[in-house]
Amino acid sequence: xxxxxxxxxxxxxxxxxxxxxxxxxxxxxxxxxxxxxxxxxxxxxxxxxxxxxxxxxxxxxxxxxxxxxxxxxxxxxxxxxxxxxxxxxxxxxxxxxxxxxxxxxxxxxxxxxxxxxxxxxxxxxxxxxxxxxxxxxxxxxxxxxxxxxxxxxxxxxxxxxxxxxxxxxxxxxxxxxxxxxxxxxxxxxxxxxxxxxxxxxxxxxxxxxxxxxxxxxxxxxxxxxxxxxxxxxxxxxxxxxxxxxxxxxxxxxxxxxxxxxxxxxxxxxxxxxxxxxxxxxxxxxxxxxxxxxxxxxxxxxxxxxxxxxxxxxxxxxxxxxxxxxxxxxxxxxxxxxxxxxxxxxxxxxxxxxxxxxxxxxxxxxxxxxxxxxxxxxxxxxxxxxxxxxxxxxxxxxxxxxxxxxxxxxxxxxxxxxxxxxxxxxxxxxxxxxxxxxxxxxxx
Amino acid sequence: xxxxxxxxxxxxxxxxxxxxxxxxxxxxxxxxxxxxxxxxxxxxxxxxxxxxxxxxxxxxxxxxxxxxxxxxxxxxxxxxxxxxxxxxxxxxxxxxxxxxxxxxxxxxxxxxxxxxxxxxxxxxxxxxxxxxxxxxxxxxxxxxxxxxxxxxxxxxxxxxxxxxxxxxxxxxxxxxxxxxxxxxxxxxxxxxxxxxxxxxxxxxxxxxxxxxxxxxxxxxxxxxxxxxxxxxxxxxxxxxxxxxxxxxx
Numbered sequence: 001x002x003x004x005x006x007x008x009x010x011x012x013x014x015x016x017x018x019x020x021x022x023x024x025x026x027x028x029x030x031x032x033x034x035x036x037x038x039x040x041x042x043x044x045x046x047x048x049x050x051x052x053x054x055x056x057x058x059x060x061x062x063x064x065x066x067x068x069x070x071x072x073x074x075x076x077x078x079x080x081x082x083x084x085x086x087x088x089x090x091x092x093x094x095x096x097x098x099x100x101x102x103x104x105x106x107x108x109x110x111x112x113x114x115x116x117x118x119x120x121x122x123x124x125x126x127x128x129x130x131x132x133x134x135x136x137x138x139x140x141x142x143x144x145x146x147x148x149x150x151x152x153x154x155x156x157x158x159x160x161x162x163x164x165x166x167x168x169x170x171x172x173x174x175x176x177x178x179x180x181x182x183x184x185x186x187x188x189x190x191x192x193x194x195x196x197x198x199x200x201x202x203x204x205x206x207x208x209x210x211x212x213x214x215x216x217x218x219x220x221x222x223x224x225x226x227x228x229x230x231x232x233x234x235x236x237x238x239x240x241x242x243x244x245x246x247x248x249x250x251x252x253x254x255x256x257x258x259x260x261x262x263x264x265x266x267x268x269x270x271x272x273x274x275x276x277x278x279x280x281x282x283x284x285x286x287x288x289x290x291x292x293x294x295x296x297x298x299x300x301x302x303x304x305x306x307x308x309x310x311x312x313x314x315x316x317x318x319x320x321x322x323x324x325x326x327x328x329x330x331x332x333x334x335x336x337x338x339x340x341x342x343x344x345x346x347x348x349x350x351x352x353x354x355x356x357x358x359x360x361x362x363x364x365x366x367x368x369x370x371x372x373x374x375x376x377x378x379x380x381x382x383x384x385x386x387x388x389x390x391x392x393x394x395x396x397x398x399x400x401x402x403x404x405x406x407x408x409x410x411x412x413x414x415x416x417x418x419x420x421x422x423x424x425x426x427x428x429x430x431x432x433x434x435x436x437x438x439x440x441x442x443x
Numbered sequence: 444x445x446x447x448x449x450x451x452x453x454x455x456x457x458x459x460x461x462x463x464x465x466x467x468x469x470x471x472x473x474x475x476x477x478x479x480x481x482x483x484x485x486x487x488x489x490x491x492x493x494x495x496x497x498x499x500x501x502x503x504x505x506x507x508x509x510x511x512x513x514x515x516x517x518x519x520x521x522x523x524x525x526x527x528x529x530x531x532x533x534x535x536x537x538x539x540x541x542x543x544x545x546x547x548x549x550x551x552x553x554x555x556x557x558x559x560x561x562x563x564x565x566x567x568x569x570x571x572x573x574x575x576x577x578x579x580x581x582x583x584x585x586x587x588x589x590x591x592x593x594x595x596x597x598x599x600x601x602x603x604x605x606x607x608x609x610x611x612x613x614x615x616x617x618x619x620x621x622x623x624x625x626x627x628x629x630x631x632x633x634x635x636x637x638x639x640x641x642x643x644x645x646x647x648x649x650x651x652x653x654x655x656x657x658x659x660x661x662x663x664x665x666x667x668x669x670x671x672x673x674x675x676x677x678x679x680x681x682x683x684x685x686x687x688x689x690x691x692x
Binding site: 398399 | 527535540549584
């Protein structure tokens with residue numbers, strides 16, 4: 001036909017479209033859900049995987065990095081067999097476990113405390129729960145242009161809807177575990193919805209683990225904080241070495257609510273965490289900290305968008321990366337201060353420790369300020385370990401590998417300190433130390 | 444204990460030490476004095492094994508063994524200790540963690556078992572009391588926010604804990620007022636023993652009033668130009684370095 005563009009699709013793009021053709025009809029949800037899945041897929045078909053020409057994906061050319069795409073992951077017959085080493089062992093918590101994109105009742109701990117209600121997304125969609133379906137659609141509504149979000153909308157199979165009652169103080173953290181099992185490549189898409197009632201307080205850990213199989217994870221978590229609520233949200237991404245992980249957090253923060261977000265990235269061949277934060281009421285606060293650990297040829301991208309839409313909110317973003325080998329860490333941070341958002345206080349600091357000449361750190365901090373009475377700052381640094389400090393430790397008899405590990409943990413200490421739940425902070429620190437002890441912190 | 448023979452050291456392609464010969468017998472305290480730029484700090488870093496201090500000629504025999512090819516941590520485990528002129532601040536590493544890691548690393552390298560936490564705590568408490576190092580200081584990140592005196596006391600505490608056979612004190616008096624100097628010197632003197640040797644590097648004689656040396660060497664332009672008894676320090680103080688520097692020229 002005259003004027004029609006020839007769309008050249010990569011093998012991965014073809015496989016993704018084929019995945020929908022094969023399994024799309026079996027994905028959970030009523031006609032309305034099927035409708036928005038279709039719309040999302042069409043959006044993806046139109047644009048394809050993002051390339052570096054898409055500004056938000058400037059440093060993560062997914063079209064090039066994602067060389068293949070797997071069919072939807074097959075369910076696991078015996079879920080209990082997949083639980084190997086538990087990195088959060090010793091952390092007292094409630095567990096909601098998803099294996100290959102499906103809730104596992106056997107592995108989960110159903111004994112949730114008073115004030116917490118949980119429903120699975122698959123359940124809600126199967127029962128035709130329109131309110132949940134709408135809420136799930138709402139979670140991605142503002143992000144429809146993003147490829148990772150489109151794919152999540154098209155393929156999501158399950159997830160948790162967690163509702164925390166107003167004023168509830170949940171003592172033990174709740175873990176949302178995403179596990180992959182099996183030797184066959186597979187694609188997983190989960191969407192969680194966390195609704196924290198007014199003046200409630202909770203801690204949630206989102207964890208990702210899997211074997212060294214070429215699987216794909218796409219997760220989207222919507223966090224909705226009511227007025228005066230507090231949520232500690234810790235993401236621990238420790239996917240298998242061949243995995244592709246795309247994780248999105250979309251948080252909405254009401255008046256005087258406080259979000260403490262921590263994002264650890266140490267697994268997967270290619271990973272991207274997208275953090276979208278929006279202030280919806282005055283007096284809101286967000287403390288975002290993160291640690292990215294990269295070795296070998298890993299590629300890890302953290303992209304943040306903080307929307308100060310209302311006055312008198314504070315946000316602080318501190319991200320640190322330790323990159324060795326030929327690995328690449330990316331930080332993009334955009335702080336938008338809208339015209340009405342007077343008395344905003346926003347600070348962003350990005351620091352990288354480069355462990356080898358071929359390691360790469362790309363930082364793109366941006367401030368977009370339309371209000372005139374605000375305090376905003378950003379900075380970015382990158383460098384090697386301080387030789388003077390190393391010599392001091394060596395001169396006391398501490399071997400080089402251990403001395404380097406000590407200094408790297410110290411470097412990350414500032415961000416790890418952002419996890420207010422002590423047990424979770426301990427587990428995250430132990431994961432970092434194990435990663436270093438495995439020699440992956442070496443040059 | 445220590446025998447340095449014809450030591451030549453190059454830093455960044457420039458020769459700083461040009462043939463040092465120095466013998467420090469077991470149990471003796473030797474002072475090395477010299478003007479700025481004479482190579483005092485280079486000598487201390489070279490003995491401790493800092494990277495970038497290249498030995499182009501000569502030997503450093505420590506307990507009869509040439510340590511030139513050894514890394515700094517290997518030398519430390521064998522009993523070499525350098526007290527820094529400017530101890531470094533390491534945010535994020537608690538002083539206590541640092542001390543315990545250092546002690547246990549050395550024990551491990553020597554094939555000894557790690558010290559248990561209660562034993563370690565007891566040891567630290569005992570040694571820190573003498574040096575007026577408070578529990579609060581031990582809890583803080585290493586040297587962060589410490590005054591000059593606190594940093595130096597912390598250096599001597601490390602020395603007391605690690606019990607080295609050879610202590611090299613690099614300009615330990617710098618940045619200390621007279622009271623702090625007294626505490627630090629008392630700490631050092633308490634560690635003097637027939638089994639331990641010390642090299643006290645200083646620009647000024649005043650430290651040697653407190654830590655009285657057995658032998659004084661004068662270093663100039665990368666060579667030892669004069670060796671004498673403790674009175675040599677007084678002579679230097681009275682006459683200045685100029686005469687000695689000219690002698691060497």
